[in-house]
Amino acid sequence: MTKIKQKIKKKAINRKEKKYFVNQETYKKRFIVLGVFVVALFALLAGRLYQVMLRDNAKYKEELTSLAITTVEGDSTPRGRILDRNGRVIVDNKAVKMIYYDKEKTRSTEEEIALAYTVSSHLSLKYDHLTDTMKRTFFVAKNPEEAKKRITEEEWKKLEQRKLTSDDIENLELERVTDDELNAFTEEDKKAAYLYYLMNRGYSYDEKEIKSEGVTEEEYAYIAENNASLPGFNTKLGWERSYPYGDVFRTILGSIAKIPSEEKEEYLRKGYALNDVVGVSYLEKQYEEYLKGEKAIYQVINSHELELVKEGTRGNDIVLTIDIELQKELEQILDEEILSTKGQPNTEYYNRSYAIIQDPSTGEILAMAGRQAIEDGQGGYRMIDCTAGIMTSPMTSGSVVKGASMLVGYNTGAIQIGEYQVDECVKLKGVKEKCSWKTLGRINDIDALALSSNVYQFKTAMKVAGYQYSYDMPFKVDKTVFDTYRNTFKEFGLGVKTEIDLPVESLGYTSDNTAGGLLLDFVMGQYDTYTPIQLSQYISTIANGGTRYQPHLLKEVHASSETEELGEVIYTFEPNALNTVNTKPEYLNRVKEGFHAVTTASYGLGRDYIDASHDPSGKTGTSQSFTDADKDGIIDTPTVSTAFIGYAPSTNPQMSITVTSPDSSIENPNNSFSTLVTKRITKKASDAYFARYP
Numbered sequence: 001m002t003k004i005k006q007k008i009k010k011k012a013i014n015r016k017e018k019k020y021f022v023n024q025e026t027y028k029k030r031f032i033v034l035g036v037f038v039v040a041l042f043a044l045l046a047g048r049l050y051q052v053m054l055r056d057n058a059k060y061k062e063e064l065t066s067l068a069i070t071t072v073e074g075d076s077t078p079r080g081r082i083l084d085r086n087g088r089v090i091v092d093n094k095a096v097k098m099i100y101y102d103k104e105k106t107r108s109t110e111e112e113i114a115l116a117y118t119v120s121s122h123l124s125l126k127y128d129h130l131t132d133t134m135k136r137t138f139f140v141a142k143n144p145e146e147a148k149k150r151i152t153e154e155e156w157k158k159l160e161q162r163k164l165t166s167d168d169i170e171n172l173e174l175e176r177v178t179d180d181e182l183n184a185f186t187e188e189d190k191k192a193a194y195l196y197y198l199m200n201r202g203y204s205y206d207e208k209e210i211k212s213e214g215v216t217e218e219e220y221a222y223i224a225e226n227n228a229s230l231p232g233f234n235t236k237l238g239w240e241r242s243y244p245y246g247d248v249f250r251t252i253l254g255s256i257a258k259i260p261s262e263e264k265e266e267y268l269r270k271g272y273a274l275n276d277v278v279g280v281s282y283l284e285k286q287y288e289e290y291l292k293g294e295k296a297i298y299q300v301i302n303s304h305e306l307e308l309v310k311e312g313t314r315g316n317d318i319v320l321t322i323d324i325e326l327q328k329e330l331e332q333i334l335d336e337e338i339l340s341t342k343g344q345p346n347t348e349y350y351n352r353s354y355a356i357i358q359d360p361s362t363g364e365i366l367a368m369a370g371r372q373a374i375e376d377g378q379g380g381y382r383m384i385d386c387t388a389g390i391m392t393s394p395m396t397s398g399s400v401v402k403g404a405s406m407l408v409g410y411n412t413g414a415i416q417i418g419e420y421q422v423d424e425c426v427k428l429k430g431v432k433e434k435c436s437w438k439t440l441g442r443i444n445d446i447d448a449l450a451l452s453s454n455v456y457q458f459k460t461a462m463k464v465a466g467y468q469y470s471y472d473m474p475f476k477v478d479k480t481v482f483d484t485y486r487n488t489f490k491e492f493g494l495g496v497k498t499e500i501d502l503p504v505e506s507l508g509y510t511s512d513n514t515a516g517g518l519l520l521d522f523v524m525g526q527y528d529t530y531t532p533i534q535l536s537q538y539i540s541t542i543a544n545g546g547t548r549y550q551p552h553l554l555k556e557v558h559a560s561s562e563t564e565e566l567g568e569v570i571y572t573f574e575p576n577a578l579n580t581v582n583t584k585p586e587y588l589n590r591v592k593e594g595f596h597a598v599t600t601a602s603y604g605l606g607r608d609y610i611d612a613s614h615d616p617s618g619k620t621g622t623s624q625s626f627t628d629a630d631k632d633g634i635i636d637t638p639t640v641s642t643a644f645i646g647y648a649p650s651t652n653p654q655m656s657i658t659v660t661s662p663d664s665s666i667e668n669p670n671n672s673f674s675t676l677v678t679k680r681i682t683k684k685a686s687d688a689y690f691a692r693y694p
Contacts, residue, residue: 076276076277076293076295077293077294077295077312077313077314077315078093078239078293078314078315079093079241079256079277079279079284079291079292079293079314079315080290080291080292080293080314080315080316080317080318080560081093081317081318082253082283082291082317082318082320083317083318083319083320083566084319084320084322084323084324084325084327085319085320085321085322085323085364085366085555086323086324086325087319087566088244088245088324088325089244090243090244090245090248090249090253090320090322090324091241091242091243091253092241092242092243092244093239093240093241093242093314094239094240094241094242095237095238095239096212096213096215096237096238096239096240097212097215097220097235097237097238098209098211098212098215098235098236098237098238099123099210099211099212099215099219099220099223099233099234099235100207100208100209100210100233100234100235100236101198101199101207101208101210101232101233101234102207102208102232102234103199103200103206103208103232104231104232107231107232109141109144111231112141112196112199112200113138113141113142113192113196115199115230115231115232115233116192116193116195116196116199117188117192118230119195119223119230119233120188120191120192120194120195121188121191122219122222122223123195123210123211123219124214124216124219125191125194125195125198125210125211127190127191127193127194127195129194130190130193130194130197132182133174134193134194134196134197135177135182135185135190135193136174136175136177136182137174137193137196137197138189138192138193138196138197139177139181139182140170140173140174140177141196147173147176147177148173150172150173150176151169151172151173155169155172195210198210199232202275203274203275206274206275207275210233212238212240220235223235241256245324245328247385248324248327248328248331249322249324249327249331249369249387250385251282251385251386251387251388252282252283252368252387252388252502252553253282253283253284254279254280254281254282254283254284254285254286255279255280255281255282255284256277256278256279256280256284257277257278257280258274258275258276258277258278259272259274259275259276259278260280278292279291279292281503282388282502282503282504283318283320283502283553285503286501286502286503286554287318287554287557290315290316290318290557290571291315291316291318292315293312293313293314293315293560294312294313294315295312313560314560315560316557316558316559316560316567316570317557317558317559317560317561317566317567318554318556318557318558319554319555319556319557319558319566320553320554320555321359321364321365321366321552321553321554321555322365322366322367322368322553323366323367323692325692326357326366326367326688326689326692327367327368327369329688330355330357330367330368330369330685330688331369331371331385333355333681333684333685333688334353334355334369334370334371334681335371335383337353337677337680337681337684338350338351338352338353338371338372338373338383338677339373339381339383340677341664341675341677342373342381344673344675345668345671345673346665346666346667346668346671346673346674346675347664347665347666347675348629348666349627349629349637349639349663349666350639350661350662350663350664350665350675350677351372351373351374351663352370352371352372352373352386352389352661352662353370353371353659353660353661353662353664353677353678353681354368354369354370354386354387354389354390354393354532354658354659354660354661355367355368355369355370355532355657355658355659355681355682355685356368356390356532356533356536356657356658357655357656357657357685357689358536358540358551358655358656358657358658359654359655359656360539360540360541360543360544360549360647360653360655360656361544361549361575361653362549362575363540363549363550363551363552363575363576364551364552364555365500365551365552365553366655366689367685367689368387368390368533369385369387370385370386370387370388370389370390370393370532371383371384371385371386371387372384372385372386388504389532390531390532390533391500391502391504391505391506391531391533392504392505392506392531393506393531393532393662394506394507394508394509394529394530394531394534395529395530395623395625395641395643395660395662396525396526396527396528396529396623396624396625396641397525397529397530397535397621397623397641397643397660398524398525398526398620398621398622398623398641398642398643399452399454399524399525399619399620399621399622399623400525400535400538400539400619400620400621400643400644400645401489401494401523401524401525401530401538401621402448402449402452402457402523402524402525402619403449403542403591403594403595403619404485404488404489404492404494404538405457405460405461405485405523405524406445406448406449406457406460406590406591406594407488407581407583407587407588407591408460408464408484408485408488408523409460409461409463409464410583410584410587410590411488411582411583411584411587412463412464412484414460414461414463414464415445415460415463417445417586417587417590418444418445418446419444419445420442420443420444421442421443421448421455421456421459421460422441422442422455423436423439423440423441423442423443423448423453423455423456424439424441424455425439425455426455426458426459426469426471426520427471427472428472428473428474428475428516428517428520429472429473429474429475430474430517431475431516431517431520432517434454434455434458434517434520435454435455436451436452436453436454436455436456437452437454437622440453440455443456445590445594446590446593446594446597447597447603448594449591449594449595449597449598449619450594450597450598450601450603450604450605451603451604451605452598452605452619452620454524457520457523457524458520458523458524460523461481461485461519461520461522461523462475464481464484464485465477465481465516465519474516475516475517476516477514477516477519478514479512479514481514481519482514482519482522485519485522485523486510486528488581488582488583489528491541491548491579491580491581491582492537492538492541492542492548492581493534493537493538493541493548494528494530494534494535494538495507495508495510495528495530495534496534498533498534498536498537498550498551499550499551499576499578500533500550500551500552500553501550501551501552501553501554501573502553505531505533506531508528508529508530508531508534509528509529510528510529511527511528525621525623526623526624532658532660533551535643535645535658535660536551536645536656536658537549537551538645539618539619539645539646539647539656539657539658540647540656541581542588542591542592542595542647543592543617543647543653543656544653545585545588546580546581546583546585546588547577547579547580547581548577548578548579548580548581549575549576549577549578550575550576550578552573552576554573555572555573556569556571556572556573557569557570557571557572558570592617592650595617595618595619595646596617596650598617598618598619598620599612599616599617599618599646600612600615600616600617605620606618606619606620606644606646608679608683609644609646609679609682609683609686610646610648610657610682610683610686611683611686611687611690614648614649614686614690615648615649615650615651616646616647616648616649616650616686617646617647617648617650617653618644618645618646618647618657619644619645619646620642620643620644621642621643621644621645622640622641622642622643623640623641623642623643624638624639624640624641625638625639625640625641625662625663626638626639627639627662627663637666638666638667639662639663639664639665639666639667640663640664640665640666640667640674641660641661641662641663641664642660642661642664642665642677642678643658643659643660643661643678644657644658644659644678644679644682645657645658646682646686648686648690654693655686655689655693657682657685657686657689659678659681659682659685660678661675661677661678661681664677664678
């Protein structure tokens with residue numbers, strides 16, 4: 001037993017020794033690896049210290065300096081000018097004297113009230129804009145302890161219990177200012193109250209504009225000379241937009257204003273300050289990135305002194321495609337013709353017309369105007385601008401669309417070039433009889449356009465849908481037939497956005513109703529509605545041979561210069577082809593031949609819309625439409641609207657013109673007179689164009 005035990009112990013000892021030696025070897029290897037790692041780490045650290053302290057020393061000194069320097073921006077600088085295609089300035093800047101107030105957190109309400117009384121006695125302010133709310137606010141600010149006494153103990157407890165907010169308490173204080181206390185305001189109190197409101201409106205950190213219109217030399221001098229004793233008040237020369245051509249094209253030029261509250265986050269992301277002035281509509285908004293000025297940059301020295309780092313610069317100048325003199329003349333033509341037409345029979349609901357003159361080979365808009373007559377309250381009318389309606393006011397355009405409708409017939413093989421059809425009233429089952437404006441008999445495709453045959457388009461549409469017309473036949477179509485027509489119309493810009501370079505544009509009206517009778521309405525322009533700019537893009541596409549160009553108002557952008565001369569060109573708007581019409585050249589040429597007959601054939605319905613000496617082509621349109629005659633919000637009174645689209649010369653067109661006159665007449669069983677206002681506007685406008693561009 002003893003020997004066995006001893007043997008066991010010996011084995012255990014050997015096992016321990018072996019384990020010890022194995023572990024010792026393992027630890028040794030681990031220490032070596034760890035040592036190598038530590039050495040490598042120190043080498044890396046040393047290398048990094050060498051890089052930072054010696055090689056990159058200058059770089060980090062520069063970064064430290066930049067972090068230690070505080071820079072601030074100066075006031076907003078004037079925007080770029082807007083010029084017409086011939087270099088005439090149509091939007092400029094002019095210097096204006098301004099009085100402003102900087103609110104500081106350290107300035108007490110009591111001090112501000114004292115300032116309001118002092119300064120208001122030296123300024124002429126329109127304090128008739130003073131409201132009861134402003135007066136209540138001033139009373140509470142002036143009498144804070146009295147206002148607090150009017151809050152009950154129960155209301156103070158509710159504030160502590162968070163059942164009321166501090167805003168609720170403030171509102172209660174305002175409500176409890178009595179009418180007698182408001183009526184006791186003297187003229188001096190009213191002036192001070194209104195100035196106090198101006199000193200505190202808007203964001204607390206905003207510079208408060210006190211007066212920028214009609215600042216007199218005396219007012220300006222008083223603030224400038226006494227600003228040391230009137231803390232926060234100061235003067236500066238600001239700027240505002242000026243319009244050498246007055247209200248001509250005024251709406252589309254756009255407006256500027258402080259950043260709208262609903263867009264502040266977007267502008268802040270772009271680096272604007274909340275008190276910056278930006279374009280808020282039309283061209284000013286569309287081309288904000290070019291027109292905005294660059295502010296001066298200052299470095300803060302010794303906590304309060306400023307050193308100019310970078311000069312502020314005026315915004316870039318933009319040159320438009322518009323000829324402002326032609327634009328002016330176009331607006332005058334519209335004013336005269338609209339007012340003249342209001343004295344004609346059956347024009348009770350007519351009050352506006354639109355006109356566009358375009359270069360069909362580039363998409364450039366040379367002039368576009370909408371004018372509207374509104375009652376002046378003295379039995380007459382005054383004219384207002386409604387040019388925005390060119391992009392936003394669709395109407396049933398009538399027969400002007402028949403060129404596109406005819407093209408669908410050619411493309412689908414429903415008709416052939418030169419094909420004759422009989423123009424007669426057609427009757428479909430369940431649909432009222434449909435006719436042309438008169439029975440035209442057997443006519444071909446050219447005559448159908450020249451004489452504006454509805455029936456030729458009806459019978460063609462039936463063939464497109466797979467029908468051969470017979471009296472009182474059922475006529476059912478599915479969506480694919482409408483799609484066939486609408487897809488071709490869209491290639492011309494009808495029923496889609498034209499992509500004009502303005503921030504707003506409407507599509508017009510369309511419907512999913514696919515009744516057979518509605519297809520017949522569609523092909524003669526009596527179903528879907530289109531805006532004037534869509535019609536202009538449509539006729540321009542026909543004129544140039546089938547390329548749909550983006551209509552545009554911007555021609556060039558020039559870098560800001562220190563003189564009245566334009567700087568270098570930094571951007572040119574190149575013609576932007578959106579698509580080409582999917583058809584054979586011979587089909588489009590056939591439509592153009594028909595449009596030429598409209599204006600030049602002895603029987604064409606568009607004769608004398610454009611002077612024959614210019615070899616014009618075009619298409620007239622008359623449509624049944626509806627208006628809200630009694631202003632009850634329901635469009636239910638039938639009217640007649642008219643349109644004309646055209647271009648000249650027919651070979652290598654130089655211009656296209658579109659004129660629309662919604663609700664120009666009413667159907668009167670006692671008097672068949674229908675005004676020709678659209679024809680007169682077209683003739684005078686085209687004459688004005690060719691007088692300038694012979």
